[in-house]
Amino acid sequence: MEFSSKLIETAVTEISKLPGIGKKTALRLALHLLKSEQFQTEQLANALVKLRNEIVYCEKCFNISDDNICGICSSIKRDKNILCIVEDIRDILAIENTGQYTGLYHVLGGVISPIEGVGPEQLNISALVQRVQTEPVKEIIFALSPTMEGDTTTYYISKKIKALDIKTSSIARGIPIGGDLEYTDEITLGRSILTRTNYTTE
Amino acid sequence: MYLRKLILHNFKNYEEQHLDFIPGINCLVGENGAGKTNLLDAIHVLSLTKSAFNPVDSQNIRKGLGYYAVNGQFETGGTTEEVICGFQIGKSKSVKLNKVEYDKLSLHIGKFPLVLIAPNDSDLIREGNEVRRKFLDGIIAQHDAAYLNDLIRYNHFLKQRNALLKNFNETRVRDLDLLFPYDKNLKELAAAIYSKRVSFFNQFIPFFNQHYAHVSGNKEEVNIQYKSQVEDEDFPSLFHSFLEKDIYQQRTNAGIHKDEIVFEIEDMPLKKFGSQGQQKSFAISLKLAQYDCLHAIMGKKPLLLLDDVFDKLDDLRIKHLLGLMAENHFGQIFLTDARPERTASLLESVETEKKIFNVINGVVKVNEP
Numbered sequence: 392m393e394f395s396s397k398l399i400e401t402a403v404t405e406i407s408k409l410p411g412i413g414k415k416t417a418l419r420l421a422l423h424l425l426k427s428e429q430f431q432t433e434q435l436a437n438a439l440v441k442l443r444n445e446i447v448y449c450e451k452c453f454n455i456s457d458d459n460i461c462g463i464c465s466s467i468k469r470d471k472n473i474l475c476i477v478e479d480i481r482d483i484l485a486i487e488n489t490g491q492y493t494g495l496y497h498v499l500g501g502v503i504s505p506i507e508g509v510g511p512e513q514l515n516i517s518a519l520v521q522r523v524q525t526e527p528v529k530e531i532i533f534a535l536s537p538t539m540e541g542d543t544t545t546y547y548i549s550k551k552i553k554a555l556d557i558k559t560s561s562i563a564r565g566i567p568i569g570g571d572l573e574y575t576d577e578i579t580l581g582r583s584i585l586t587r588t589n590y591t592t593e
Numbered sequence: 594m595y596l597r598k599l600i601l602h603n604f605k606n607y608e609e610q611h612l613d614f615i616p617g618i619n620c621l622v623g624e625n626g627a628g629k630t631n632l633l634d635a636i637h638v639l640s641l642t643k644s645a646f647n648p649v650d651s652q653n654i655r656k657g658l659g660y661y662a663v664n665g666q667f668e669t670g671g672t673t674e675e676v677i678c679g680f681q682i683g684k685s686k687s688v689k690l691n692k693v694e695y696d697k698l699s700l701h702i703g704k705f706p707l708v709l710i711a712p713n714d715s716d717l718i719r720e721g722n723e724v725r726r727k728f729l730d731g732i733i734a735q736h737d738a739a740y741l742n743d744l745i746r747y748n749h750f751l752k753q754r755n756a757l758l759k760n761f762n763e764t765r766v767r768d769l770d771l772l773f774p775y776d777k778n779l780k781e782l783a784a785a786i787y788s789k790r791v792s793f794f795n796q797f798i799p800f801f802n803q804h805y806a807h808v809s810g811n812k813e814e815v816n817i818q819y820k821s822q823v824e825d826e827d828f829p830s831l832f833h834s835f836l837e838k839d840i841y842q843q844r845t846n847a848g849i850h851k852d853e854i855v856f857e858i859e860d861m862p863l864k865k866f867g868s869q870g871q872q873k874s875f876a877i878s879l880k881l882a883q884y885d886c887l888h889a890i891m892g893k894k895p896l897l898l899l900d901d902v903f904d905k906l907d908d909l910r911i912k913h914l915l916g917l918m919a920e921n922h923f924g925q926i927f928l929t930d931a932r933p934e935r936t937a938s939l940l941e942s943v944e945t946e947k948k949i950f951n952v953i954n955g956v957v958k959v960n961e962p
Contacts, residue, residue, distance in 0.1 A: 503771070505756035511768065539749055539778075546774035578742060 392418070451522065453498040453515050455480050463496060470494045472529040476519070476548065478502055478536060486534065494532075497522065502540040503547060511547065520551050533561040563588075594705065594893045595925040596636060597673070598666040603655040604638075605631040606955040616668075617945040618918070618926045622933040623952030629929035632952070633709065633898045636927060639665040639676050640707035640896065642688050642698045650680045667705055669893075676705070703735040706895035708884045712905050714876040718856060718864055725854040732883050733793050736890045740789050747782040750775050751845055758843045767840070780829050783849045787823035790852070794819050796889070801882035808874045808913045815875065816857040822847050870907065877902075877910055884923070894924030903930050903939060911939065918943045 392414055394400040399421060407417035424432045448454070449461035456462070463469060463483075473494030477483055483496050499514045511517070523531070531552070535541035549559055565583035566575050575583075595616040601607040606628045621629040630646070634653075637645040644653050654661045660681040667674045680686045687694055688701050695701050716724055734741040754775040761767045798817055805815050825831050828847075835846040856863040858871055867875065887895045903911060917923060919942060926945075930936040933949070940947060949960040 505753050505760050508760075510757075510760065511771065539746060539753075542778075543753070543774040546777065547771060550770050550773050577738065 452496045453500065454483055454496060471527055473532065474523065474528050475532045475534050477534050482534060499544065502535060502544040504540045516548060519548065523552055523555060523557060528557060530558040533559065537564050594667060594669045596665055596896060597668050599635060600664040601635055602662040603658045604635050604661040604663055605653055605655065607631065608655060608955065610957055612950070612957060615946055615948045616925050618928065618940065618943070618947045620936050620947060620949045621927065621929045621952055622936060622949060625931055627952040628955045629952045630900055633900055633927055633929060635663045636896065636898060637707065637709060638663050638678050640705045642678060642686070642701050645709055645711070650686060651682055699741060706735055706887045706891055706893070707898065708880060708887065708895050709898040709900065710877060710880045710902055711900040714880060715872060717876055717879060718872050722853050726852060729790065729793065729854065732886060733789060735887060737789065740786070743782050743785050747779065747786060747849065750778045751848065751850060754779065755844050758839055761840055762843050776832065779848055780832055783823050786849045787821050790819065797882055797886050800885040801878050804878040804881040805874060808878055808910050810909060813871070814859055818855040818857060820853040820855065821849060822851060823849060873906060874910060877906065897923045897926045899926065899928040901929055903935055915939060915943060918945060921945065
């Protein structure tokens with residue numbers, strides 16, 4: 392794409408680095424900002440700079456936070472004995488929205504994948520191992536994506552904390568609620584049958 | 594099951610071509626370079642979602658154009674099933690069955706089984722074990738989706754493990770716990786894949802021996818040996834015994850990716866000690882055994898594509914093939930030959946219905962009887 396202004400070109404290049412945004416959308420956004428009032432662009436720019444400068448990650452669980460310790464870790468209502476391991480901050484939001492979980496979290500920041508050069512050093516794994524030794528954690532729930540890399544990471548961490556007396560589990564995999572058996576892929580369905588849940592009448 | 598209709602758009606040297614096939618023997622005759630094999634390849638695309646000769650789809654498009662489409666109608670027990678396979682430059686290939694697109698191309702494989710006998714079958718004997726493992730995997734995967742899934746997972750874990758070994762070497766940090774998840778998965782998957790390969794050979798070898806005996810006139814003793822490190826009673830220990838070597842060489846030394854398939858003649862390696870003729874007999878017997886295996890497992894006769902076999906095979910092997918055709922061993926057949934008169938005279942003894950297609954420079958004309 393050829394631009395009549397170097398300024399536009401730089402703005403478009405920067406905006407198109409964002410996920411899901413191509414050159415054309417970036418241009419549309421840049422032109423939109425130019426067309427709107429100047430203060431709006433400034434507000435956006437300030438919000439982004441402020442976000443970058445002032446955001447902190449919780450020292451305990453690596454969730455996004457305004458203080459050194461996040462709202463979940465410092466809440467007295469949360470069960471400090473249970474820890475849920477997630478890949479990403481977005482996963483915390485998803486699990487919080489279920490309203491089914493009252494324990495604490497630990498954000499890994501990714502999963503182990505040597506092909507992409509991601510090893511335990513790039514993730515918050517050593518912090519996790521330290522954390523379970525100093526905090527009263529009795530149970531760990533792995534809530535990683537059901538991919539080969541997610542499973543690998545679960546195995547690795549389980550091995551690292553094997554010596555400690557901690558109960559570990561991973562979230563169930565199976566058929567979505569309201570889903571149709573017929574349209575479920577064979578691997579998921581097969582797994583659901585293997586890991587079926589007992590039905591009690593009492 | 595048979596292919597009734599084939600429509601090509603911009604596939605290889607065809608612009609637009611409509612063809613009506615018969616359930617019997619379809620003979621594609623014409624000069625070299627006219628496009629006979631390209632028609633077989635189009636059928637291969639319909640059945641297995643990819644070309645048998647060129648894996649690069651953009652090179653299978655008619656020169657200078659942007660897409661190809663292959664459309665086929667199969668008759669299966671009274672119902673018509675339509676398959677459309679299309680590829681456009683810059684987009685991923687799409688395969689539709691009865692107008693519904695597959696999420697994954699691998700789901701289509703095995704719906705319409707096919708066996709291709711072609712001059713390059715001798716690669717199975719001359720090339721390395723990788724080619725033979727691919728042949729074996731291709732047959733099992735056509736009917737066993739779980740096997741294909743295990744194989745994909747195995748290869749993925751293997752790639753990750755090798756990347757990790759490389760990483761150990763570069764960073765000089767060895768966290769052996771990191772190997773644990775890969776080792777565990779690779780060992781489990783290797784055992785599953787191995788046991789399926791063994792049971793496959795148990796079924797395959799009797800078919801093979803039968804064909805080879807016919808083709809060669811019972812002259813020599815042949816053998817197929819399947820060797821795998823997994824057959825070791827204590828494969829897990831064997832796997833771990835390679836640890837130092839694995840780290841040093843930055844690759845995994847034990848597993849089903851090292852499986853060997855050895856062809857022997859009179860207890861000697863066929864590759865080195867077999868004559869040209871014996872190697873050809875071996876190759877065609879492998880393919881005919883593939884046909885019988887797929888037929889037995891899937892309960893329907895695969896399509897049989899014979900590329901230039903009359904030219905490349907000698908009398909005894911042709912006689913065996915024609916004999917099988919005459920006793921209706923096969924279902925629908927497509928064959929190519931550069932010499933129409935040879936095809937006509939050879940097929941005289943076969944009573945199955947025949948249809949002759951003349952291929953002239955990317956255009957097909959049907960011989961009116």
